[in-house]
Amino acid sequence: MRINWHEYFMAQAMLLSLRSTCERLSVGATIVKDNRIIAGGYNGSVSGEVHCIDEGCYVEDGHCIRTIHAEINGLLQCSKFGVSTEGASVYVTHFPCINCTKSLIQAGIKNIYYRADYKNHPYAIELLDKNNVHYELIELDSGTINSYFESVQ
Template identity: 30%
Template sequence: WTSAALEFPTALLLDQYVSENWRENYVLTTIWNEAILDTLAKRPHFILLSIDAPISVRWQRFRERCAQENKEAPALDDFVLRNDEHLYDPLSSLATLSSRAQIRILNPTTTIPQLQASLDALNLLDPARMRPTWDQYFMQLADLAARRSNCMRRQVGCVLVRGKRVISTGYNGTPRNVTNCNEGGCARCNTSKGGGTGLSTCLCLHAEENALLEAGRERVGDGAVLYCNTQVFPFSDITAHADPCSCPCLTCSVKIVQVGITEVVFSQSYHMDTQSAKIFQEAGVHLRQYAPPREGLVNLCDLGIVKPDQA
């Protein structure tokens, strides 16, 4: 592990040094097995980043590098074999390391300035990557609640918060003591009916309803915020999906206003029907969208710095 001035014989010594100097930023590129990764990953100020590119792009880059160094470039099939050895060697298992990365970058850029500009746009030093903001924290709780959903149509989670303290959580599904939706409890959700049809026969409570019922009017009080991870669609796309929805529905909107919720936060783009929007506006309920730092697989072309035809 080296830099312009630093070299460490073991991962433990590196970890000790960085932990004592955690206010500085360091980049390490020599993580070749899970033992090293496990030593470093236990620290809260560590982010694992993997960078890859389509194999045809990498082969072309390697050919250009060989030409610059007056070396013979390998044939494509030889390059593919060496690539497989590099990724799946049992001693290094770089594929396993890559699967554990918080951010997996797909880099089709053709120049270093393009790569640097794209990484700047990704904002790798966002403090929220180390410690979630309140919005991020509560939205992740909503995501976790959604995993408890038994609805056959979609999974939705909701969290009610006041003074940065959780009041209640909820997820969509059939009521208590009723057979779970995913076990046949709701006939409507277990059919192939299109979205928006047969709603009067649906037995599933919405996540917002569940959270509001659990909290009650007195516990909610004034100044409460509702977080919901509902996945909904722009109005222009709504007919393209099997179970489109407005966000939130009219029934939930009325209940949200009644219990005194002052703000509703959604994690994804949304469509609101006219009636729900009017109710929120009249009642002074603020609606906003939260976008967390990008993680998982990120194609640098999607950041708007480099167009696909320039990559």
């Protein structure tokens, strides 16, 4: 049994989500170019700051302002280490929020693959369509991933 590329990269995003320090929603993102992982991210606090799992969420207007979203963390890793995201794809556990969508477009991401719908904003979808960014729901349940791991000897 061989895992396909979509399953492989989405599984990486799922694994990254396990590093999340947000109690409200664990999100992971894997940025891929030419079938190679160039960065990954998960939602959590700024380096060196307290985490929501330790001190609770810092919520204003219904949003935790303490965390950086997974997609942004991945993009910032690329920026920090001088890795181009032009033409890359992102695998993310949840449909990106409007701000992450805008950032992904500006960073040159051409494909967004997500595992779950999450407050899919109509304007985000409009922006993706206008900018010719392909977006696709990848159905991958944890049972499928578990079966792959169980097949490893």
